[in-house]
Amino acid sequence: MSLNRDDLIEALTYLREAGVNLVAWPDGPIDDLSLPLDLSPAEAVEYVTDPAGVVARRCGVSVNDLIAWREADGKYRCHAITCKGKRCRHVVAGEYWYAFERDPAKWASFERLGRCCLMHGRAAQGERP
Numbered sequence: 001m002s003l004n005r006d007d008l009i010e011a012l013t014y015l016r017e018a019g020v021n022l023v024a025w026p027d028g029p030i031d032d033l034s035l036p037l038d039l040s041p042a043e044a045v046e047y048v049t050d051p052a053g054v055v056a057r058r059c060g061v062s063v064n065d066l067i068a069w070r071e072a073d074g075k076y077r078c079h080a081i082t083c084k085g086k087r088c089r090h091v092v093a094g095e096y097w098y099a100f101e102r103d104p105a106k107w108a109s110f111e112r113l114g115r116c117c118l119m120h121g122r123a124a125q126g127e128r129p
């Protein structure tokens, strides 16, 4: 037996109307930061083949931002390039010092500011690190 997409959505809609919740637990930036995501029947069907696309859309970010948020462990990382040519991985301090940011849209918004860690922030202002 195989169901097409419309049949699946119809079946899930039937279940949902009976009180069955469709909840996914997408990956967060760290293992225990998987937040429940309540899905519509159409989203549940799409989630099977494109979980990142569904999560990104629901969070209001691009798939690339979602992936970057996960790879940064949800932390605000320094934007400086080290002498080895790699991006500094130090956490940006100050008012944005959190263990991690749960909201990928908020994380992506701050990420676009291109802030540096304390050491590279001083270097950027002409001081010795």
Ligand SMILES: [Zn+2]
Pocket (backbone or CB within 6 Å): 078, 079, 080, 088, 089, 090, 116, 117, 118, 119, 120, 121
């Ligand atoms: Zn740095």
